[in-house]
Amino acid sequence: MVKSFYPDTLAEALRIRFDESAIPYAGGTDLMAARRRGMGLLPDFRRPVLFVGHLRECRGISRRNNHLTIGAATTLSEVWEDQRVPDLLRQAMAMMASPAVRNLGTLGGNICHASPAGDALPPLHVLDATVTLAGAEGKRDLNLAEFILGPGRTDLHDDEILTTINIPDSAFTSTWYRKVAPRRSSALAKVSLAAQAVVRDGVLNDLRLAAGAVAPTVVRSRQVEEMLIGHTATEVHGLLPEILGKYDGLLAPIDDQRSTAAYRRKVTLRLIRYFLTRRAWTSDDKIPDGKG
């Protein structure tokens, strides 16, 4: 029998988290699957469970000060349905799990689970998202890249709860999320790429690329992006061998039951090439219907 707590407020939840060393439980789709498999990404169920999915402070989507703020306990379905959410993140939501899992699973849960294959992570890196963590001594904000430390590892302190994900406003002429998996949804990514670009007058004015499932954490390099900004399509084409060589050096994929390291490396470099030579220069974005 697992001891559990259902607090009324965030303040009460934080007190319990601190006093009882309780595990936050939002939708439970990762925690329960890990428990069934009897393996441990944190689900040490000798510790009490703290339900956070209903907390007002962790729910809902709002716009404030040039940011979109998404409560950590907002479900994947709610994120997908909200037109204010950037298309890139909505595209990723539509390819996650199944409708039933998306109705339970939360954005905060996907982040805190910190799976290299987590679908929300590459889009959130590209969108420069930050996370707000509430703890016994107040709140702190971190970039996503600072928060996620490795597979199943985050900088979440023992007294903290993730309350919101914050996305600064931005506009792009091209947006693309590509998940390579055995099926369109209900399957974890072998590799994924989130990409956005701004092209004006035939020149790349902004570029952001983040690859998932090819290293312990999401691979994004502002340095490589900067090398391409300010260039035309022809110039980008000329720079491709050098750029792909740089990304090749950043990838650190593994062999596992879903794919091989060699496949992951090859496909990721092809996706980057495709975006830089074709997709970045068009604006043909469609949000999948999410019925998969």
Ligand SMILES: Cc1cc2nc3c(=O)[nH]c(=O)nc-3n(C[C@H](O)[C@H](O)[C@H](O)COP(=O)(O)OP(=O)(O)OC[C@H]3O[C@@H](n4cnc5c(N)ncnc54)[C@H](O)[C@@H]3O)c2cc1C
């Ligand atoms: C059948 C199936 C298919 C799936 N398919 C996909 C897929 O295609 N892509 C994908 O990325 N994922 C997939 N998942 C994984 C999962 O559904 C997502 O990661 C989901 O977003 C997890 O959210 P949750 O609320 O259920 O997390 P939970 O299971 O409740 O928690 C996950 C982790 O986050 C912590 N946590 C949760 N909320 C907070 C908080 N507010 N503060 C601090 N810590 C918190 C928990 O302690 C735990 O460590 C799938 C899962 C299943 C069961």
